Amino acid sequence: MQQSINSRRDFLKKAAIAGGGLVLGFSWFGADGEAPAVLKGSFPEKSIGFNSYLSIAADGRVTILSPNPELGQNIMTSFPMIVAEELDADWTKVKVEQAALDTKSFDRQLTGGSGAVPHSWKRLRMAGATARAMLIQAAATQWSVPVTECTASNGFVLHAASGKKAGFGELAALAATLQVPKDAPLKDRKDFKIIGHAVKNVANKGIVTGKPMFGLDFYREGMLFAMIQRPPAFGTKIKTVDSAAAKAMPGIIDVVVFKNNVAVVGKSTWEIIKARKLLKVEYENEGAIESTSDHNAIFRTVMDNGKPEVKRKDGDVDAAFASAAKIIKAEYQCPFLSHSPMEPMNFFAHVKADGVELVGPSQTPASARTAVSKLLNISEDKITLELTRLGGGFGRRLKFDYVLEAAELSSIIKAPVKLIWTREDDMTGGNYRPAVRYHFEAALDAKGNLVGYKCRGVGINAGNLVREDNFPSGAVDNLLIESIDYKSPVTTGAWRAPITNFLGFAEQAFIDEVAEAAGKDPVQFRLELLSKARITPAGAIKYNIDRMEGVIKMAAEKSGWGIKKPGISQGFSVYFSHQSYVAQVCEVAMQAGKPVVKKIYAAADCGQVINLSGARQQVMGGITDGLGHAMYSKLSFKNGAAEQSNFHNYRLIRMKEIPEIEPYFVDNGIDPTGLGEPALPPTGGAVANAIYKAAGKRLRNQPFMDEPVFSGKA
Amino acid sequence: MPVYNLQINGKQLTADVAADTPLLWVLRDHLGLLGTKYGCGIAQCGACTVHMNGVAMRSCSLPVSAVRTAAITTIEGLSVDGDHPLQKAWDETDVPQCGYCQAGQIMTAAALLKRNPHPSLTEIEDTMQGNICRCGAYHRIREAIQLASTKI
Known part of the structure; x- marks a missing residue:
């Protein structure tokens, strides 16, 4: 069930309703790669959320949500490392999940400009440090000892004088009811135990065993597949389309023309690949038709006379x-140059009467959603966007042209559809x-x-x-x-x-x-x-x-x-x-x-x-x-x-x-x-x-x- | 459409598809085996590598009709618990960046180690030359294969 949490108070209310357990809606599509149908999930049942980044279960397991798109820069490991460091968590008990787009809980949920860690460094540290301070306070309250005598280490709070020791899991329920400190102390860097060390990618196990986690791995019962034929040359547009032969192919549901696109929609990838080859589309010029020799001449002329x-x-x-x-x-x-990420462009879109569901790889999910909202004239709060792992990006997925294509196509055919670009589409398609x-x-x-x-x-x-x-x-x-x-x-x-x-x-x-x-x-x-x-x-x-x-x-x-x-x-x-x-x-x-x-x-x-x-x-x-x-x-x-x-x-x-x-x-x-x-x-x-x-x-x-x-x- | 009885990861699986359907899309669209990846569709990048009777094959260019009774192994069937020496070495060496090409890299390497458990550096590089890693994780891929070969 997809829900979003708007504030900590909102969260606590929900936590209370859930009887100490917490049901938040975030993508469950992460480290262990769940079955493809199970894309959505939450902080684990009966775990206590402290802020939008982390929750702690009674058994001490810490779940950390990683909000930024992961494309191989390893943000899904480094973000949680920062939170876990300041929390003093036991890293072996940390589970990382990819968060869905949630602009209320997170900011700058994008991958670009080498900016994620610089931007989020302090807030990630505070997320961990705040929870840590609350856990220590909870222990001090429970043991009736001064809070200054309690310390946290590796998933436990300790009181040296009495030898008392409690796991984070035992303290979480009480800690989460305490006032959130505004100025929880941050560690001195000489005390870092996780930050600065070599920590393995949290997705390794899923990756080496072939678990579905990328956009192309998203499948849903009843979903259709689509590919688009785009103009073969820059500066051209569609003149005529003859789609009869393509439509007659097995597995083909429809051929749809919109903007400069001829979309072939069918029941499987190979069927649409084959059918698309049978399209007969004539193009006409609408702009300059340039060759590399023209570009070289342009460079000379503009350099000298521009x-x-x-x-x-x-x-x-x-x-x-x-x-x-x-x-x-x-x-x-x-x-x-082409970006050529190994996973070609793709996105899933389902435009329904009551909203839009989007799933896939994007470096800029918030901008993509805004653009879909404008395109379809549907308010953003009715559009959900689940982030999958990105099979590379290199900047290509900062553009969301393929998200708009998928959304527009779904709204036309009134069906859930996964739009797929082939390698050739990617390499010849610009950007x-x-x-x-x-x-x-x-x-x-x-x-x-x-x-x-x-x-x-x-x-x-x-x-x-x-x-x-x-x-x-x-x-x-x-x-x-x-x-x-x-x-x-x-x-x-x-x-x-x-x-x-x-x-x-x-x-x-x-x-x-x-x-x-x-x-x-x-x-x-x-x-x-x-x-x-x-x-x-x-x-x-x-x-x-x-x-x-x-x-x-x-x-x-x-x-x-x-x-x-x-x-x-x-x-x-x-x-x-x-x-x-x-x-x-x-x-x-x-x-x-x-x-x-x-x-x-x-x-x-x-x-x-x-x-x-x-x-x-x-x-x-x-x-x-x-x-x-x-x-x-x-x-x-x-x-x-x-x-x-x-x-x-x-x-x-x-x-x-x-x-x-x-x-x-x-x-x-x-x-x-x-x-x-x-x-x-x-x-x-x-x-x-x-x-x-x-x-x-x-x-x-x-x-x-x-x-x-x-x-x-x- | 013809029905194909395929031997995949030790099981018999059935697909009702056109004869020219590449094994890649049978695995992904019809059998729900999503570990095998689409990267280029023309056997140039290796992301779709599977084993056919123990030999590395590019499944994007292998029509299902050509598979017949051959034993197919995909990344999902390489080991029971993800504990093939290469899978363990991949984690130990912390190879993956985006991770998209890695199943294909591992399957290519696994076929190499099966026929030659202790390959030279040149043999590793010759074999892996057909697999592209756009993130440029080649150093660790090579290192992980060398590590795995010491565990076989």
Whole structure:
């Protein structure tokens, strides 16, 4: 039964009604992967809820709800770790559940911007600490001893003087009736027993045994299946539809045309796949029909003649360049990319007379529900949204186009329906990482000091594609950062570490070129710039100089930067993105005339590490992601249509291509600043800079594998 | 439509489907075995890997009519309690990120260890090259296979 709890008082009322037990409505779709029909559930029967995050059962089992969408960033483990730490819970007795969308109990229930832990850190700690204080108070009351003499540890409250000891489960009923303290004490970080340690993913058991937990795993009796044929080329729309042959296929219920969609609805996945191939749809042009060659021409024209938006201007750039001893210029370009999460887009929708039921994978469930509400003109309180686990996201599921498609289709056919995208639908269907090109110029004085710096970015549906306040801004007296966006029918969206996923490479590879021209060591050159930013800053400094220096020095030290290793060439990179800092050193060896990436060292400052195992995964996975896409992946266009459609012609990194990766973390005791994305942006730069050292060839365009250096003929 | 009697995870299961229906969709849509995943539909990603007579097969490209009397094993039937050495090693090594590809990774690795319980690093990489992990958990996948091979 789906209910939501609006306040603690509301909860206590319900708890009372339930006779000490509590029946709250949250998704029961979590760690152990229940049978697919049982998607909904609650805190366990007869367990006592303390706040929207946690409940405690009489046997001491603690249930913690994890509100944010889980897509592999391991939030479903790290959020509860924070609550459990401050609760002083016994982690082996903690059960984690994915919460449904519940904007009254939780805020920022979304996955994006590496922001979940930084945003929720304090409130998760308070959720645990508040309950802990109430449990201690309950014990003190029960034992008639001063509360200051009682302590909590590993699921128990203790009174040292009398030797009394009670489990959280025994105390929960009384504790939950006490006044909620406003300022429950938080632990000193030196006392952390869970936070900062390596804790296994709470979903491991379900994942390795194949339990249903993803959106595509949602099945319901009587549910229909649907796929949509969308326009094959950007800039086209439906002209005519002949669906007779598709409709005649076995298992097909209907073919529905809405907006630019032709939806095939049937009784099973394979039947709709087959029937969809028999659709005869004619399309006509309604916008520009672009090929990659057009995009390249657009980049040139707009770069040279476009009207830029000035994003930051410090000093007198023209004068600096006019008096420069040396000027360095370079351009960097990347292609469109598909997000390609392993689970293609899908969503279940059931639009009924009295409301809407939505189930599936979304990074932005609250926005999705709002959009469905507007689309169908049904108030949000009549729309429920259950979150499944997401089979990857990488930003693709920040968009909710597929949720709207499912909802609109269900309202048209008046039936519960699961909308499924094929891999081809996903790869050719848009919302890509935008293609961008950057033009850089640097002015050096006679001593090799960087006295002028210009960056102009041109993007295709990229929005603002510069990060004007990032390093080296603040370290160069005369600086101009400009952005130009070109509007195209090709749809784009945020892709893991939006903009910085390529800008990080471009800036850090260009800085390497400038250091070389200045005759300086790349690490030393960056440190000198930071030192200049600290002593005589140019304009506002919006990054933390100490933290950036810290990761630079750590990466240099751990990698043995500057110490000669036989047959190895090193490249350096550092980047600040979201709120964290990561420096990387890449090591490349030449094998049979081709550069091979052997190893990447990473030094990350994400503040307090929550889960050491998950943090290492985010760094290693982020680097692998950054390396793979820099090396291999591109999405090109011919006459408005994507030329790549599936993994046979869109290349992702595979096991044999991964280098050794050695992650390190700065332990500086500051609050967590996020790690889902920041390890990715520096990778391309470290790799390109190492390849330059090894092979003498500057790589300025991605994917690198398109460069002749990799054929051994450079 | 023809009725197929399939030998899956030691049981005989029946599906009434078109002959060209890939085993993947028979498992998922008709038999409720949802551990086997759809990733690409063209045998390029390995998310749908099952065993046919002990050999790793991409079920997305295997028509049900070609299965005949072969013994099929899916992730649900790999072990009784999730205690196959690979499943234990996967937890021990804390492999999964999003987790979507992992059943396919484990099934590919399980077929390898069945025919070669102590594979070299190169043999592991050659075998696993057909399985994509978009989260980039390859290091731990490799490590978990090496760990499991010491327990067999």
